[in-house]
Amino acid sequence: MERVRIGLLGAGFVSDFYLRALRYVRDHEVVAISSRSRDRAEAVARRWGIPVATTSIADVVTRDDVDLVVVGLPHHLHVEAVTAAAQAGKAVLCTKPLGRNADEARECLQAAERAGVWHGYAETELFVPAVRQAKQLVDDGAVGDVYWVRAREAHSAPHAHARDKELMGGGPLRGLGIHGVAIGRWFLGGGVPTEVLAWGDRLARDDVDCEDSAIAMIRFADRRVAQVEVGWGHLAGLDVRTEIHGSNGYIATDHTGQTGIRAFAGESAGYVVEKAGSDRGWVNPVPQEEWSYGYHAELDHFVHAFLAGERPVQTFRDGMIDNAVVDAAYRSMASGGWEAVTV
Numbered sequence: 001m002e003r004v005r006i007g008l009l010g011a012g013f014v015s016d017f018y019l020r021a022l023r024y025v026r027d028h029e030v031v032a033i034s035s036r037s038r039d040r041a042e043a044v045a046r047r048w049g050i051p052v053a054t055t056s057i058a059d060v061v062t063r064d065d066v067d068l069v070v071v072g073l074p075h076h077l078h079v080e081a082v083t084a085a086a087q088a089g090k091a092v093l094c095t096k097p098l099g100r101n102a103d104e105a106r107e108c109l110q111a112a113e114r115a116g117v118w119h120g121y122a123e124t125e126l127f128v129p130a131v132r133q134a135k136q137l138v139d140d141g142a143v144g145d146v147y148w149v150r151a152r153e154a155h156s157a158p159h160a161h162a163r164d165k166e167l168m169g170g171g172p173l174r175g176l177g178i179h180g181v182a183i184g185r186w187f188l189g190g191g192v193p194t195e196v197l198a199w200g201d202r203l204a205r206d207d208v209d210c211e212d213s214a215i216a217m218i219r220f221a222d223r224r225v226a227q228v229e230v231g232w233g234h235l236a237g238l239d240v241r242t243e244i245h246g247s248n249g250y251i252a253t254d255h256t257g258q259t260g261i262r263a264f265a266g267e268s269a270g271y272v273v274e275k276a277g278s279d280r281g282w283v284n285p286v287p288q289e290e291w292s293y294g295y296h297a298e299l300d301h302f303v304h305a306f307l308a309g310e311r312p313v314q315t316f317r318d319g320m321i322d323n324a325v326v327d328a329a330y331r332s333m334a335s336g337g338w339e340a341v342t343v
Contacts, residue, residue: 001067004028004303007060007090009081010072011035011044013159014095018072019048021295028303032060057081061088068093068306070122075100075174076167079107082119082316086111091118093302097178098319100169102327102343105320112316120302120312121319125151125179126186127294127301130253134244138187143249149187150227150243151180154234155275156204163208171210173200173333174326176230181322182314184218184226187244191220193321195338198329204233216329219338228329237277237284255292259284 006022008015008030015033022028032052035041045053054060061069061084069085071078071094078099085092092112098121099105112119125131138146153176161167162175185191200214212232219225237256244251256273262284263269269279273286274293286292305312324343332339 001307002027004307005065005067006030007063007066007069008033008050008072009057009060009069009085010074011037011040012072012074015044015070015072017290017293017295018070018299019044021290021299024291024296025300025303027307031065032063034060057084061085061090066090068118068303071095074161074167075169079104079111082108083111086115086117086119089115089117091306093120093122093306094316094319095122096124096182096319097169097174097323097326098316099323100167100174102320102324104169105316105323109316109320118306118309119316120305121314121316122298122302123179123182123314123318123322124294124298125183126313127297128253128255129292129294129297130255131183131242131294132297134242134251134253135187137251138244138246143244143246143251145247146187146189146244147224147247148227148243148245149184149225150229150245151183152229152239152241153177153179154229154231155238156233156235156277157275158208158232165208165210168210170326170330171200171208171212171214172230172232173198173211173214173216173228173329177214177216177228177326177329178322180216180228180230181218181226181325182318183242184228185318185322188220188224188226191222191224193218193226193325193341194221195219195340196325196328196332197338198332200330200333204231208232211333214329214333216326216332218325218329218341235277238273238275256286257284259286259292261285261287 200211
């Protein structure tokens with residue numbers, strides 16, 4: 001196979017980033033897209049020159065000209081979409097989190113394994129240029145042995161469906177914290193997370209039925225630690241930072257605060273950045289977000305790993321482990337003590 005033919009499930013926020021990033025990825029074509037809204041599916045198809053638009057997941061995954069199904073749907077639809085793709089014998093790539101909990105993530109993994117199809121877990125944080133450069137420094141031994149990783153992600157504009165904990169599988173600890181868990185596991189060399197101590201509360205918002213702020217401390221089998229901070233009350237906009245503490249050094253990334261551009265907008269600047277706190281006053285636009293957030297590198301990796309028949313950097317097993325860590329964090333929020341990670 002010299003070119004992968006993609007069927008895209010979803011025509012919303014994540015899929016828009018995927019399509020923007022895929023412009024710069026070689027050796028693929030998007031042949032079909034589905035959305036629960038026919039108008040949206042057709043509008044996105046026209047915008048990106050996609051031949052087929054439909055409202056049916058089955059219509060996409062059963063097509064003979066689809067090799068790889070990319071799932072860009074809300075959390076509560078992942079099991080259905082992944083299972084349909086796997087049963088149709090199609091390779092499948094799913095956005096984070098793989099499910100609303102570890103049980104749903106396990107269903108996705110088992111569906112893919114039963115069908116014997118290639119599967120990838122699309123965790124963008126591992127492909128952010130600054131984060132990848134930090135990982136290279138760690139791999140080169142620049143900071144000695146990493147013993148503590150701190151990952152923070154916060155903003156004040158959750159998507160409408162994200163405010164429903166039943167659809168989301170929780171609050172920002174699930175939707176944002178899943179990134180931090182993946183970052184921690186990656187910088188700690190794929191170590192085994194064993195227990196979690198977490199706190200969460202609703203401090204800043206009255207329009208959600210879950211926590212809007214949370215902190216989780218993840219302890220690994222070798223006693224190293226990952227710290228995850230999340231929130232939906234950060235009025236200044238999207239705040240994504242990572243710190244890596246080593247026995248002989250320190251690395252920090254800030255790819256939404258230190259963007260290389262700073263402007264004072266006396267009038268509306270229009271679109272500034274994803275989940276911007278304001279479009280006036282001092283603003284920090286993020287150049288080419290699909291590159292800065294890792295979407296391009298992510299999709300380039302998965303497309304070419306699939307074409308080469310290689311195991312990707314993250315599979316559904318990683319998605320299941322990350323979800324199990326967040327499950328333990330929610331149990332800890334309820335109990336007030338350390339809770340074991342159960343995979």
